[in-house]
Amino acid sequence: MRVVIVGSGIAAVAALQAMRAAGFSGKVTVVTNEAPPFYYRPMIPLLIDGSRTLAETKLTFDPLQGLDGELVSDTVTALNTEKRELSLLSERVLTYEKLLLATGSAPVLPPVAGLEGEGVFTLRTAADALAIRAYIEREMVQAAVVLGGGLAGVKAAEALRRAGLRVTLVERLPFILYPAADAAAATILSRRLKEAGVTVLTGVTAGEVTRKQGKVEAVRVGPHWIAAQLVVVATGVRPNLAFLKGSNIAYKTGILVDEHLQTNAPGIWAAGDVVEYREVLRRRSMVSGLWSNAVAMGKVAGANIAGFLKVANAMMAQGVV
Incomplete structure (x- = not known):
């Protein structure tokens, strides 16, 4: 079994943890264009005034530890769901059996x-x-x-x-x-x-x-x-969806998923702030940039990739300040 995860944010990290906890023994490839990968994003403002160093923002554990994992520093440019292939900026092509899209969002300039x-x-x-x-x-x-x-x-x-x-x-x-x-x-x-x-x-x-x-x-x-x-x-963000153009993945503001966080394409899940879901308090579809929601989604997606059938709990657009 070969799994590819696109993205190295907290949704991807939570998915890797869930897969490891479920005893997943296949090959996992994480593709990310962030350097460094796997860090605590809420801490990054502290880098501006030197309250924290870059080393201090890194996660205290290796998300790939205990897995047959590979980290690829590259950018996904296209997805072919029929061939189950990802095209990378370096012109490398990755094949997958199961795929998690956790590409996050990018800032939008007004x-x-x-x-x-x-x-x-x-x-x-x-x-x-x-x-x-x-x-x-x-x-x-x-x-x-x-x-x-x-x-x-x-x-x-x-x-x-x-x-x-x-x-x-x-x-x-x-x-x-x-x-x-x-x-x-x-x-x-x-x-x-x-x-x-x-x-x-x-x-x-x-x-x-x-x-x-x-x-x-x-x-x-x-x-x-x-x-x-x-x-x-800091006026807002937009899900990273450009690489999905030309694919058959359904999306509006974000990628559309079912209660298992599976997309309309077989073998493909999505998690984090690239996902569009129905928010329970306002009863409307939305994309959430909340860390807690990304963790919850990553855990569900990771467990389902490992062969379980988990359902995503209701998400709420709330925060801690």
Whole structure:
């Protein structure tokens, strides 16, 4: 039995753990374009201000330990479900008997003039955080604007402030951290951010980023201009689905799965924030970036790949702040 897992995030890690616990004895190949793989993603903002080193963000265990595993550093470019083949950027072709798609999501830039170019970053990977830190040191950055007041934006703002920068957090909704926090909780958290020195602006959007000699100079927020040399964009993510074009895998916003997290194609499962599922509280289909949901999905998918028949419990769009 040959299993291929695309992705090295927590959904993939949980799947590997479940497979090992179930006594899986086949060959497992993990394909990832992240370097390094297998790290604790919630810790990456701490790389910005040096609270943690890259080594300290790595998982304390090897997810492939105890398995006949192979780690391939590459990018999947296409999937052929009829031939059960994955095409890689290196032109290598992998065959599989069972496949888990745990490709995660990528940040989406809002339509703001001037965002393209030097000094604008997203914060999704350890490499992103290290690039932000290096830019701050190289350019002697004094002020930053963070676009997006969700969990990622708040963590980025806190890290930038700890790094000694003047920080402005911009959120288009009336309060930050939606939907993880209600208005009352968000008010308390906003106050604590302000006490830490972060300027919090809600109910407004960025309209333009101006540059001088190619470098960020200011950000227009509503009628005001905020001086800054760095912008972090945390306004949302989109599932990584590009490699599925031309395949027969069904997807809308994310990959569609049944209660066993199996796709419409035989032998293929999906887990994590590449999956579109029905959220029980709001009774609507959605994609969740929550760590806890990714872990739960990975465990179910891994057990099912190993030959069990597990059902995914109801997922809820809730968070811990």
